[in-house]
Amino acid sequence: MSEVEPRAEVEPRTEAGDVLTEVIMRTFRLYGGFLEAAEVMTKPVGLTAAWWQVLGAVLREPLPVSGIAREMSLTRQSVQRIADLLVEKGLAEYLPNPAHKRAKLFRPTAAGYQAVSSLAQAQHAFTNRISAQVDVDDLRTTLKVMERLVKALDADEWPPQDT
């Protein structure tokens, strides 16, 4: 066929690539929609989506702030701010950490547990309601594809070609 032209090489847009572009746009819309739904759910309980997430990370066992950040791949600083707010609102508390003098353990209070468990209710109602409107097998396929995509993205540190 024709020779390679290394400079003017125009990327040819595959069909799969076009579908993925559409998927990406839906991902953004869904992200917004799910976030909004989370805010609707959390409002009556007096939380925000972010607080819910942080509180949810320490339901099973207390963790230092930096540990929470690591577990959900956020920065210490973001989690710290929210954790302080949660303590201020009485939904969580800091415990002395026998293993580390600075890194106090973070844990929900009774009020915190109660808020989260009532949110779990709302969340199940929500996911049941929405998922009832799609084919379950297709939904499983979707989950499988999304897992593949997450993996592909993680592996795609955009290796600068052949270096």
Next chain:
Amino acid sequence: MSEVEPRAEVEPRTEAGDVLTEVIMRTFRLYGGFLEAAEVMTKPVGLTAAWWQVLGAVLREPLPVSGIAREMSLTRQSVQRIADLLVEKGLAEYLPNPAHKRAKLFRPTAAGYQAVSSLAQAQHAFTNRISAQVDVDDLRTTLKVMERLVKALDADEWPPQDT
């Protein structure tokens, strides 16, 4: 069957609901991943993901800031800030609007067009690369499901039951 117990009614967690919960978590991860990819792509061009989005909205025809905001369901204020920055960087400009004295028309400059078109290249390379790692039919199914979910979310303004 058993009578209705309107108060203590515990939501029973359907299987589809559980799958959707997983899908939601992947949605958040993918959102983060795609956003990061966009930032990697835009950095060499001197843009950010948000700037790209705003610039992309006026490729075909100039629009006032409020029109852009409306088209991409953002607030006027967010778009205004970015539009001002883009003008400051010489990537876009304001034109007098014959139809409205205050609402100037926003449009990319030649430099802006060039930046966006080079980004289109990078974006195609990216989507081709990633989409090659999943089954195309499954990807189409995913798109279909996501469209259904977007629709379901939009319709789910959480109508307070029967009011």
Next chain:
DNA sequence: CAACACTTGACAGTGTGCTGTCAAAATGAC
């Protein structure tokens, strides 16, 4: 034309996440 409602840009403030820097505490190597 006058009075009204709506749109628009400007300005101020909030929430969420990020990066960067610093010092104290903990850890690991020697």
Next chain:
DNA sequence: GTCATTTTGACAGCACACTGTCAAGTGTTG
């Protein structure tokens, strides 16, 4: 035990999107 490295919390600053308020401009209606 000592010293360099890493982890951690605290503090400061930035990007992005939001809400709310105000005045100027536009349009609609009587």
